[in-house]
Amino acid sequence: MSAIANALVALVAALHVYFLILEMFLWTKPLGLRIFRNSPEKAADSAVLAANQGLYNGFLAAGLVWGLVQPNITFAFQIKVFFLACVIAAGIYGAATVSRRILLVQAASAAIALLLLWLS
Template sequence: MIWIANLLVALVAALHVFFLVLEMFLWTKPLGLKVFRQTFDKAVSSAVLAANQGLYNGFLAAGLIWGLVQGTPAFAVQIKVFFLVCVIVAGVFGAATVSSRILLVQALPAAIALIALYLA
């Protein structure tokens, strides 16, 4: 069962790497404009904030990856739990303040991974 949990944690990490790329490098490009449903002018004016947000998503991904490669199993679980909870909190906050889609895209996968980790 742990391999399923780790696969789900890896998926959440990959999502956050994707968010990093979208927010730091593709924010004003067609894909970024489409994903975040914004105009080019709005994207240009918020690009620095988006890059900062992307960097934080990168830190979340790095923490999850750290948990996946950590050699001490008990410590690895603690790391994964901490960063999954961080992702869930960020997703709930984003859903409350920006868009309810964030709950499904960010918080739900992390919650599923956290449940799988608990069951493993």
């Protein structure tokens, strides 16, 4: 069970690295425009904010990876719980303010990882 939980934590971390790339580097490119359903004008106007948001997604990914590589099992568990809770909070807020899709993509994956982490 622990290996599955850690695999899901790694998946959540990978998703946040992907979000970082989308928001920091692809926001105004065709892929970013399509994924975020933005016009080129809207994307250009919000590119700095998106890059900032992408950086924060990178911090979430870094925290989850830290939890995965931390050799102290108790501390690793605490790190993963904290950062998964942060991802869930961000996902809930994003779903309430931007798009319900965020709840499924971001918060749900972190919630499942957190549940499996607790069960392991």
